[in-house]
Amino acid sequence: MAALAKKQEATAARLAEMAVPSGGQWITEAREAALARVKGMGLPERRDEYWKFTRPDTLVQSEVAEAATFETGEAPLFDEIERLKVVFVDGVFDAAQSDDLSAEGLVIERLQDVAGADIHWAKDLYGKLELKGQDPVQRPLAALNTAFASDGLVIHVTGKVSKPVNLIYKHAETSSDAILHHVIKLDAGAELTVLENGPAAARFNKVMEVDVADGAAFHHVRAQGRDHERRAVTHIFGRLGTESVFKSFTLTVNGRLTRNEAVLELTGDDAVAHVAGACLGDGDFHHDDTVFVTHDALNCESRQVFKKVLRNGAVGVFQGKILVKPGAQKTDGYQISQSLLLDEDSQFLAKPELEIYADDVACSHGSTSGAIDEDALFYLRARGVPKDIATDLLVMSFVAEAVDEIESETLKDSVLARLEGWLERRRD
Amino acid sequence: MLEIKGLKVKLENEDKQILKGVDLKVEAGKVHAIMGPNGSGKSTLSYVLSGKDGYEVTDGAATLDGEDLLEMEAEERAALGLFLAFQYPVEIPGVGNMTFLRTAVNAQRKARGEEELSAADFLKEVRAKAKTLKIDADMLKRPVNVGFSGGEKKRNEILQMAMLAPKMCILDETDSGLDVDAMKLVSEGVNALRDEGRGFLVITHYQRLLDHIKPDVVHIMADGRIIKTGGPELALEVEKNGYADILAEVA
Numbered sequence: 001m002a003a004l005a006k007k008q009e010a011t012a013a014r015l016a017e018m019a020v021p022s023g024g025q026w027i028t029e030a031r032e033a034a035l036a037r038v039k040g041m042g043l044p045e046r047r048d049e050y051w052k053f054t055r056p057d058t059l060v061q062s063e064v065a066e067a068a069t070f071e072t073g074e075a076p077l078f079d080e081i082e083r084l085k086v087v088f089v090d091g092v093f094d095a096a097q098s099d100d101l102s103a104e105g106l107v108i109e110r111l112q113d114v115a116g117a118d119i120h121w122a123k124d125l126y127g128k129l130e131l132k133g134q135d136p137v138q139r140p141l142a143a144l145n146t147a148f149a150s151d152g153l154v155i156h157v158t159g160k161v162s163k164p165v166n167l168i169y170k171h172a173e174t175s176s177d178a179i180l181h182h183v184i185k186l187d188a189g190a191e192l193t194v195l196e197n198g199p200a201a202a203r204f205n206k207v208m209e210v211d212v213a214d215g216a217a218f219h220h221v222r223a224q225g226r227d228h229e230r231r232a233v234t235h236i237f238g239r240l241g242t243e244s245v246f247k248s249f250t251l252t253v254n255g256r257l258t259r260n261e262a263v264l265e266l267t268g269d270d271a272v273a274h275v276a277g278a279c280l281g282d283g284d285f286h287h288d289d290t291v292f293v294t295h296d297a298l299n300c301e302s303r304q305v306f307k308k309v310l311r312n313g314a315v316g317v318f319q320g321k322i323l324v325k326p327g328a329q330k331t332d333g334y335q336i337s338q339s340l341l342l343d344e345d346s347q348f349l350a351k352p353e354l355e356i357y358a359d360d361v362a363c364s365h366g367s368t369s370g371a372i373d374e375d376a377l378f379y380l381r382a383r384g385v386p387k388d389i390a391t392d393l394l395v396m397s398f399v400a401e402a403v404d405e406i407e408s409e410t411l412k413d414s415v416l417a418r419l420e421g422w423l424e425r426r427r428d
Numbered sequence: 429m430l431e432i433k434g435l436k437v438k439l440e441n442e443d444k445q446i447l448k449g450v451d452l453k454v455e456a457g458k459v460h461a462i463m464g465p466n467g468s469g470k471s472t473l474s475y476v477l478s479g480k481d482g483y484e485v486t487d488g489a490a491t492l493d494g495e496d497l498l499e500m501e502a503e504e505r506a507a508l509g510l511f512l513a514f515q516y517p518v519e520i521p522g523v524g525n526m527t528f529l530r531t532a533v534n535a536q537r538k539a540r541g542e543e544e545l546s547a548a549d550f551l552k553e554v555r556a557k558a559k560t561l562k563i564d565a566d567m568l569k570r571p572v573n574v575g576f577s578g579g580e581k582k583r584n585e586i587l588q589m590a591m592l593a594p595k596m597c598i599l600d601e602t603d604s605g606l607d608v609d610a611m612k613l614v615s616e617g618v619n620a621l622r623d624e625g626r627g628f629l630v631i632t633h634y635q636r637l638l639d640h641i642k643p644d645v646v647h648i649m650a651d652g653r654i655i656k657t658g659g660p661e662l663a664l665e666v667e668k669n670g671y672a673d674i675l676a677e678v679a
Contacts, residue, residue, distance in 0.1 A: 374481065379518040380528070382478050383588060384506035384536035393523050393531065397571075400522025 007042030011140075014043060017062055021150040023115035026123035034127050034146035041140045050137055053317040053349040054259055054288040059141060059203070059233050064177045067202035067229035070254070074421055076168070077197045077223050078414060083166040084108075086153060090171060090201050091178020093151055097168075105159030106192065111152040111181060122154045125183045129209040129237035133263035137292060142235040142261070145207040149181035157190040157216075164193035169200035171227055176201040182208045186216035188241070193219040193408070199227035199255070206234040214241040214268055220248040221411050223418060224258055228284070231257040242268030242297070249406045251415050252279040252287050253422050259288040266293070266300040266328075276305040276405035280395075280422055281314030281346070288317035289337075295328040295361075304335040307402040309395050311342035321353040324361050331356075333363035340398045341371055342391075392423040429627040430454040430477075430596050435488035437469075437476050446472045448652035449488065454596065457624035461638055462631045463663060464649035465671050470631045471515060473649075474600045478512040479505050492596055506532075507539035509595030513585040513602050520572040525584065528572045529554060533591055557590045561617050579610030586617035597621070598629045603637040615640030635667035648674055 015038065020031050044056035058065055086108070087097035093110055101108040114120050127146040133139060155165065167182070178201035186192060190213070200206070212218045224232060232255065238246050252258055262275045279287045293302045308316035318337035339348035350367040372394055380390035396419065403419075406412040430453070437447040446469045454460045464470050476483050477490055479502030490497045497505055520528065534544040545553070558568060561583045573581050582602055589597055599618065603611055618641050622628070630641055638646075638660065646662040647654045650671065655678045656662065666674070 373518075376518045376520050378480050378502060379514065379520070380532075381502035382480075382506055382512050382514075383528075383532035384503050384539065384592065385532050386503045386535060386539075387501070389531065389535065390503075393528070394520070397520055397522030 003047075004042060007045060008039060011039055011042045014060065014062065015039065018148055020147055021115070024118045024120075026117070026119055027115040027126065030123065030127040031147045034130070034143045037131070037134065037143040038140050038147060041138045041143065043140050043144070050290070050319070053319070053351075054257070054286065056141075058231055058257060059205070059259070064175045064203045065229070065231065066174045067171070067227055067231070068174055069171050069199070070227045072226060072421070072425070077418055078166055078195050081164065081166070081195070081410060081414065083164040083195060085166050085168055087168045087170060088151070088178075088180060088200070090173050090176035091151060091180050091204070103161065103163065105161040105190070106155060106157045108165070109154045111154055111183075112150060114154045115150070120154075121156065121185070122183050125185055125209055125211055126181070129211065129239055130207060130235070132265065133235070133237045133292070139235060139261060139263070141205060141233050142207050142237075145179055145181055145205050145235070149179045149207070152181040152183070155182070155184045155192070157184065157186040157192045160189070160191040164195050166195040166197070169196065169198035169204070171199040171201050171230065174202060177203045179205045181206070184208065184210045184218070186210070186212050186218055188213040189215045191217045193221070195411070196220070196222040197225070199225065199230045200232065202230060204230065204232040204234070206232070208234075208236045210236065210238045210246070212238060212240050212244040212246050215243045216241065217245040218247070219407060221406055221415065222248070222250045223415065224250065224252045225254055225418075228254050228256065230255045233259045235261045235263065238262070238264040238273065240264065240266045240268060240271040240273055243270045244268060245272045247274040247405065247407060248276070249402070249415070250277040251418065252277065254285065255287070256284055257286045259290065261290045261292075263292045264294070264302070266295050266297050266302065269298040269300065271297065271300045272302075273300070274303040274305070274405055276303070276402045278307045278399040278402040278419070279309070279316065280419065281308065281310045281316060282426065283312040283314060285310075285314040286317070287315070289320070291320040293322050293333070295322070295324045295331045295333065297328060299330040300328070301332040302334070303405070304337070305402045305405055306337040307399045308339040308348060309342065309398060310339060310346035310348060313345040315346070316348045318348075318350045318352070318367065320351070321355065322363055322365070324356040324358050324363065326357040328358045329360040331358060331361040331363065333361065335365035336401070337367045338398070339369045340395065341369060388427045392420070392427070395423060396420070429456045430490075430492055430629065432490045433488055435476070435490055436486045437472060437483050438486055440482050440484045446652055447476070450652070450654055452647065452654060454627040454629055456595075456627050458644045459622065459628040459630060459641060460645045460647065461643035461663060462629065462647045462649050463633065463666055468649045469652045470649055471600055474512055474598045474631060477598060478502060478510060503535065504539070506592070506594075507536045511589050511592055511594035511597045513582075513589060513597065513599045515601040515604055517573050517581040517585055519574045521574050523572050525570055525572050526554065526568050529588060529591055532588070536592060554591060558587055560620065561587050561590075562613060563587055578605035579607065579613075582606060582610065582614050583617065586614055590617065590621060595625065596627045596629070598631070600631045601633065602630070603632055603634060611637065612640060635663045638663045650675055
């Protein structure tokens, strides 16, 4: 207990530097509860089992390590997609750069506005899925976010929305420290696609809580990229109702440190949850995918597909779990995490876990780490494809299974073009 | 066209000599066949010529139209006009057959300083050539060789050969894994490419492929050397009596 007491003491000292934003009664209650949670758990330390492969120091400490902004010269991702743009600059909503937030089938509000009200429907969601996601594994940085976030979106989806909502995160200040908290509620049968892209800030802490009611569908495609020195910790908490669908894909390139947690709970029968990611890391790059999928209903399907391409000392981490609760029969769970190590300096650390308390389920998992396939490389070269282009083709081939998790062909093409651009810039 | 002189090759990581002095000359417009027992070095010869890693040339030379092949990267040899039809074509999931073909064709054109083929021109050409090899649109769309049958893989090799229009074609046991009909189809594809400006080196275990692709010259290879050279009748002799007689004769 001495260790915990020490941790709590350090956490209290760190949190004393921060101020819980003021707001109406409902959000103040939620924030105070979250603050108490963080204080109780303590902020993550290197000794923590859940942070064994990723050093939390820079995500936790007072000083924000500076991060320069970086221009690739490419058109912004999703630019060619018809979408509703919502822009945040260093974690602050920018109305001038954003579209009009009113649209058919959904109500978009700003957390800051909603927080001023004494009562709002968001009280049933804000910090609630995060709280649920604290058990059995603690996620203190998510609770920290709930306590201190002052901006973000509160979205209520009532119908089938065809135009995606695109959250664009711009990074302007070299030492910006941004916290955003989004809450998304999909009514029964509703549909929404959320796109996210941009480097966001020098340090970024983001939580997204998504409640997908019966028969609703939520699609999420995200690209975290560009700025080489940025750091980010993100959490997505999802609750899935009967026959609902939740599909999330993340592309990560560049960035010194990224930890993406996805915590999904299948609470209604016949629900489908897919979470996938592809990352390309070159040099000073540490990418961590931590996923926890809980099956708590009949006949649900979940897939975790993660592919990491690493070179020049880049590090990839995967901690993925499928928990099948008692009675969650006919569960179909799949988990694959693979890395392609382009040199001997790079490393991949994986901790795949299955915990199953039902006897009629099909769960499979696999984790591999390997170099480029020399036979395939020779085959391509023997056809006249130069080595660098052949290698890139094989990299694209490697990440294909993860990118294929994106249902929309248009979005898939955008992501693939972005991957190709990244590879091309690195050719000799 | 292709000229190999005193070629000696060992494995890079092992002290094992595989080719012990191969001499061979394939003229433009001719089909040469190499036959020989297992382990004689036939496939090694094809790999060394096309630039696969893992081998060390200890002596000798190999040139294509007078240019030193052994100094070049695999892709440079391909752009110069050398083509190897693989015994085991490699599966590449996630890369469409069409993308692969177009990348290869245009990479070679670029290396030769020629203009790249437009998407439309490429498509037209590939469709016409695929049709004669009975390769359907689905096979063109699928990832390279993934889920292809043995016959489909070999037909796909010939399609690549037709699209790349090389000067010198090496066919490494193209008949392995083929039934009679597939062998006929593949052979027709090869024969359609026979041309006075193009040379062929056909590596095979069996005479039956040579019924379809008629060679001008037949070489017998054993223990890393060409031990006998003759006309098509040499292949028939092997078919009838095996290699034992020939091996005994030169021993």
